[in-house]
Amino acid sequence: xxxxxxxxxxxxxxxxxxxxxxxxxxxxxxxxxxxxxxxxxxxxxxxxxxxxxxxxxxxxxxxxxxxxxxxxxxxxxxxxxxxxxxxxxxxxxxxxxxxxxxxxxxxxxxxxxxxxxxxx
Amino acid sequence: xxxxxxxxxxxxxxxxxxxxxxxxxxxxxxxxxxxxxxxxxxxxxxxxxxxxxxxxxxxxxxxxxxxxxxxxxxxxxxxxxxxxxxxxxxxxxxxxxxxxxxxxxxxxxxxxxxxxxxxxxxxxxxx
Numbered sequence: 253x254x255x256x257x258x259x260x261x262x263x264x265x266x267x268x269x270x271x272x273x274x275x276x277x278x279x280x281x282x283x284x285x286x287x288x289x290x291x292x293x294x295x296x297x298x299x300x301x302x303x304x305x306x307x308x309x310x311x312x313x314x315x316x317x318x319x320x321x322x323x324x325x326x327x328x329x330x331x332x333x334x335x336x337x338x339x340x341x342x343x344x345x346x347x348x349x350x351x352x353x354x355x356x357x358x359x360x361x362x363x364x365x366x367x368x369x370x371x372x
Numbered sequence: 373x374x375x376x377x378x379x380x381x382x383x384x385x386x387x388x389x390x391x392x393x394x395x396x397x398x399x400x401x402x403x404x405x406x407x408x409x410x411x412x413x414x415x416x417x418x419x420x421x422x423x424x425x426x427x428x429x430x431x432x433x434x435x436x437x438x439x440x441x442x443x444x445x446x447x448x449x450x451x452x453x454x455x456x457x458x459x460x461x462x463x464x465x466x467x468x469x470x471x472x473x474x475x476x477x478x479x480x481x482x483x484x485x486x487x488x489x490x491x492x493x494x495x496x497x498x499x
Binding site: 271272274275276277278283286290311312315316318319320322323324330334 | 384387391426455
């Protein structure tokens, strides 16, 4: 269930952002905002790149989003983005389209969960 | 003060690494693509480079090859910051001259700063 995965990720993200806040002196809210904004932008650009048939750009954008998502602890979403990257790298545009749609739904759910309870 | 060049196109990752390394006492320059990274290395003669692999303009593999093809940079420590699924390419990276390879999602910025410190310490002459 996407909602269950989002809830699991939200717990991991909260833990990881607390560690990152200790490491950097930034607040969890600042870190969360930075990650959500960057990931939202990358996914939106990936939609455009996929529509334009530019799969190599999709790979680059999703790779970047997966990296940051992993750093921020959202393991389920990071894995989905990595799978999407592999589909795009293999030239499987239709499968990548479906995977991107699913990832955006999951990211939206995760964003909602995080906006509901993590702010310090 | 030791100088580090961070070549990373992901703004958040670059910010995190820069902040953690600066807090550890390093002077850090961030480059958002491979071309800018090579220019930063030529300009600032860093003590160590943190290098992402999938970069715009010139990718990380090519950056590493160009570093190692430059006599003055042949021994410059280069730590690759990869994603976990680059594991099949680890040997290729080592052969290309990577000093260390770390997985982004498994290391906090503070832990990465520790790897940087240990790498630099290993290269210092023993007294």
